[in-house]
Amino acid sequence: MPDLVVTSRFVVPEAELSERFSRSSGPGGQGVNTTDSRVELSYDVARAPSVPEHLRERLLSRLAPRLADGVLTIAASEHRNQLANRRAARERLAQLLREASAPPPPKRRPTRPTRGSQERRLAGKKQRGEIKRGRAGRFD
Known part of the structure; x- marks a missing residue:
């Protein structure tokens, strides 16, 4: 099978992958x-x-829960033939490496709520309080 292309600059050569085969359930x-x-x-x-x-x-840090001594292992047994499972395992490995190697998202810039949103929030709280106050003496 050909080398595993993760991104345009990150390609995993066939020689660095090892496969084991077993009976599937x-x-x-x-x-x-x-x-x-x-x-x-x-x-x-x-x-x-x-x-x-x-x-x-x-x-290593992002895949830490899935690693055993620095080795990432993917199992595929959803298909009935070995070739399809080999393809599925390679695609899953490429996807995992792609997601783990993605750059971190930019930091969130903290913002303050607008005056209008604060007023709407407080008005909603007042209205809810009125509803509850109206229930107070109904079941005496």
């Missing part, structure tokens, strides 16, 4: 007992030479 009838269609795709984020240095720390 789910639909497939008798074939599911004999076919190794489940795919586990592993990528060593911590030690891979293809990861740009400026991205490595970001990837």
Whole structure:
């Protein structure tokens, strides 16, 4: 299979990925007992030479809950054949790396509520209080 393109500047070579195959659960009838269609795709984020240095720390911190000793593992078993599961695992890995390597969003600039929004809020609170005050003596 070809190299995994994450972004235009971040490509994971085929040699840095490792795959394991096993029997899958789910639909497939008798074939599911004999076919190794489940795919586990592993990528060593911590030690891979293809990861740009400026991205490595970001990837490691954002993917920390999913990493085991710096290795990211994706399992795919939703399809009935191995090739489709290999493609699904690669697409999922690329998507995860794409999201984790995205730059952080810009900082929020704090703003103050406008006078009009404050007045509307207080008017709503007054109206709600009037409704509740009207209920006070109804069930004596």
